[in-house]
Amino acid sequence: MPRLSVWIAALGLSALGASAANAQSMSLTSADIKEGATIANEQVFKGFGCAGGNVSPALSWSGAPGGTKSFAVSIYDPDAPTGSGWWHWVVFNIPAATTSLPKGAGETKKKLMPKGAIQSRTDFGSDGYGGPCPPAGDKPHHYQITVFAVDVDKLPDAKNDSASAALVGFDLHFHTLAKATLTGLYGR
Template structure:
């Protein structure tokens, strides 16, 4: 992948909206993900904290997408929505294990691993660096509309029409070629 043109980011296809700030104790912008956020490592959702979103925000959604996955359609690692508007931080591991730290009412849909949680980075060996795009969406409704049975694409469709603003943080991970 490193000698090829990188696929576009998921937001490149969406109408522009204002941005706000998302930071993490676990993900450093454009730097290698920690082992805790790797599928074969800790497989823990990272800490995320956001601020500066529009005053009309009624809920949030959080996603993690790998546009560099060799699938032709990327790979969804995490899709969580209906996070109450008064929640502006998710602790590390909130979307992993027993999920006791998830806010009441938040809804997960299946990621591309087929599970309703955060699934860590797992690019194929030798495929080059993959970008993991963590996005927080400020949403104009308390409930986005879909339930936990829809696909990430349906959630993305709804977010396209109900996002007031977006914040993004990109981490990178690579597995060296074997042998």
């Protein structure tokens, strides 16, 4: 449980590891998901009773602080009825020169990620993007998309696509310089 607490703290529920000034200077936008708006069916998971396109959204970020050596991106649903939320996408070791990911980059077979970036295991049990798919009848869930500016070019403990979200979060807890979050909503 201690690592889970560290992961949750590192991924947007607290500002540990990022000064208030840095946290305010970074921004994250998407042509596909707007802050507080309903997520389109194109991004929704295909499976578990959902019939979406399961296409990861295009993302762009700016304002990373000096000293940024890489980025990480995650999509997390804190409303999932699991006791610990649900990780929909975990990407790390994104090169520092990268400031965007194209739509569909979460499909590992398409190879749209920058060289060196790793898409690790989600709570669906596989690597790559898994879109929203909350239980039917729930209120809309909040899908927190976060980009992290990281002070190392490669996370020290999370080394490959089998790394769990908790392990990636453990590394991010100690290496995040700043972050920005965009939250979309989806319910069915």
